[in-house]
Amino acid sequence: MQPYELSLTEAAGAIGDRRLSPVELIDSLLARIEETEPLVSAYATVTAEPARERAAAAEREIAAGRYRGPLHGIPMALKDLIDTAGVVTASGSAVRAGRVPERDATVTARLKQAGAVLLGKSHTHEFAYGLTTPQTRNPWAPDRVPGGSSGGSAAAVAAGSATFALGTDTGGSIRVPAALTGAVGLKPTYGTVPRDGVAALSWSLDHVGPITRTVRDAGLVLAAIADPGPDGQGRGGNGGNGHGEQRAHGEPDLRGVRVGVPVDYFFDHVDPQVEAAVRTALDRMAGLGATLVDVAVPLHRYIQAAHWGLMVPEATAYHATELGGAPELYGDDVRVLLEAGALLPAVDHLRAQQARTLMRREWEGLLRQVDLIAAPSVPATAASAGQQAFTWPDGTVEGVADAYVRFSSPANVTGLPALSLPVGADSAGLPIGMQLIGRPYGEAALLDAADAYERAFGPAPLADVVGHALVGGPSGPA
Numbered sequence: 001m002q003p004y005e006l007s008l009t010e011a012a013g014a015i016g017d018r019r020l021s022p023v024e025l026i027d028s029l030l031a032r033i034e035e036t037e038p039l040v041s042a043y044a045t046v047t048a049e050p051a052r053e054r055a056a057a058a059e060r061e062i063a064a065g066r067y068r069g070p071l072h073g074i075p076m077a078l079k080d081l082i083d084t085a086g087v088v089t090a091s092g093s094a095v096r097a098g099r100v101p102e103r104d105a106t107v108t109a110r111l112k113q114a115g116a117v118l119l120g121k122s123h124t125h126e127f128a129y130g131l132t133t134p135q136t137r138n139p140w141a142p143d144r145v146p147g148g149s150s151g152g153s154a155a156a157v158a159a160g161s162a163t164f165a166l167g168t169d170t171g172g173s174i175r176v177p178a179a180l181t182g183a184v185g186l187k188p189t190y191g192t193v194p195r196d197g198v199a200a201l202s203w204s205l206d207h208v209g210p211i212t213r214t215v216r217d218a219g220l221v222l223a224a225i226a227d228p229g230p231d232g233q234g235r236g237g238n239g240g241n242g243h244g245e246q247r248a249h250g251e252p253d254l255r256g257v258r259v260g261v262p263v264d265y266f267f268d269h270v271d272p273q274v275e276a277a278v279r280t281a282l283d284r285m286a287g288l289g290a291t292l293v294d295v296a297v298p299l300h301r302y303i304q305a306a307h308w309g310l311m312v313p314e315a316t317a318y319h320a321t322e323l324g325g326a327p328e329l330y331g332d333d334v335r336v337l338l339e340a341g342a343l344l345p346a347v348d349h350l351r352a353q354q355a356r357t358l359m360r361r362e363w364e365g366l367l368r369q370v371d372l373i374a375a376p377s378v379p380a381t382a383a384s385a386g387q388q389a390f391t392w393p394d395g396t397v398e399g400v401a402d403a404y405v406r407f408s409s410p411a412n413v414t415g416l417p418a419l420s421l422p423v424g425a426d427s428a429g430l431p432i433g434m435q436l437i438g439r440p441y442g443e444a445a446l447l448d449a450a451d452a453y454e455r456a457f458g459p460a461p462l463a464d465v466v467g468h469a470l471v472g473g474p475s476g477p478a
Contacts, residue, residue: 003028008217012070022073026055042156072115077162105197123152139463144382147177172408175420179377179433190415252456255289266375277424298362309352316341377433422460
């Protein structure tokens with residue numbers, strides 16, 4: 001096994017035990033980037049020499065007994081929305097081409113303090129306003145999209161060209177690309193991870209979170225970037241199960257966990273192979289001791305209207321000055337959305353805020369009946385590049401972006417934590433993800449449940465970008 005193939009948890013163990021040096025790990029990742037980037041294009045910028053210097057510094061610190069913890073010497077990619085002092089952060093747009101921040105975003109500073117090593121900035125759909133990331137290809141099949149807007153971050157993790165990455169999520173932009181590339185994507189509770197120094201799409205919906213190879217990796221990253229929990233303790237890692245007790249990491253066990261299975265909305269207009277994989281995963285959770293409970297999704301008719309009523313005017317307000325000064329620098333798709341936002345009446349934005357308040361109340365009530373909700377992350381696997389729509393079995397036609405955001409937006413509107421976990425692949429070898437949605441500040445319970453599933457059935461493999469991904473993809477995770 002090459003060092004780039006190691007998960008964060010595995011690499012951290014090897015570095016901590018002095019079986020692997022950070023320099024060896026960085027060199028392996030940089031070689032992997034050279035191999036995969038011509039096919040995947042996950043990176044907007046690669047910071048090879050600074051990465052080598054930081055890895056060498058980490059190696060010296062560890063040798064001197066100054067080991068900072070599990071992220072020390074671990075290579076990462078940061079979405080191009082996240083400020084990095086001295087490194088170009090352009091938000092995927094000509095509007096900010098060549099922009100070099102003077103200061104790190106808070107999450108960047110926290111990761112550096114933990115010892116993580118920046119490999120580069122990963123591609124994003126322009127200003128995160130899209131669900132496909134057109135600059136980047138899906139590592140499982142280069143003729144397919146990686147999802148968005150954190151498509152570069154997810155593609156880098158899935159291709160083995162980053163040990164972990166950060167993305168942002170306004171309507172699914174962590175979970176969608178994670179699901180389409182076979183990675184783990186975690187959107188924490190709204191406000192858990194600070195967003196200062198991160199370009200906004202919609203400030204009341206935006207979240208920052210990790211994209212990783214395994215669930216335990218996601219917990220380690222969350223623990224480094226999140227503010228302390230309500231009890232003053234850190235988040236992530238191997239947390240409790242939502243009932244005030246610590247879940248042991250012996251045999252995978254979901255006994256006592258009540259999993260809500262939606263009877264509506266999340267299984268409407270879904271590809272049959274996606275539904276079958278998620279139903280199988282639910283049966284597996286039951287086999288590990290979970291109790292499956294049918295639930296109705298509250299106020300689902302209003303989710304899309306509320307989401308767009310919040311996001312569109314907030315995005316337009318954020319971009320008002322730049323849009324007025326140089327509209328031609330925006331891509332056509334993003335410019336049209338930003339211009340349309342100026343036409344939305346203020347009363348519609350206020351109604352969307354009222355709807356969000358009602359939805360939060362109803363969802364929190366639902367989550368007092370069950371511990372978490374489980375459903376598909378997205379209704380279909382990765383679309384072909386340039387594909388405009390999906391046609392469902394009943395003849396309904398739905399735009400690709402609308403389809404991908406449909407299952408993700410409830411957790412953005414309500415601010416609830418949500419995680420996408422790989423649970424299989426379709427007949428073309430394209431990954432399928434299952435989404436778990438939890439109680440407010442219930443990240444530990446989500447991580448525990450997902451970790452139990454992953455330990456029982458295995459994590460998804462890396463994409464063989466240079467080999468069989470070019471001819472239709474592998475068999476996918478078990």
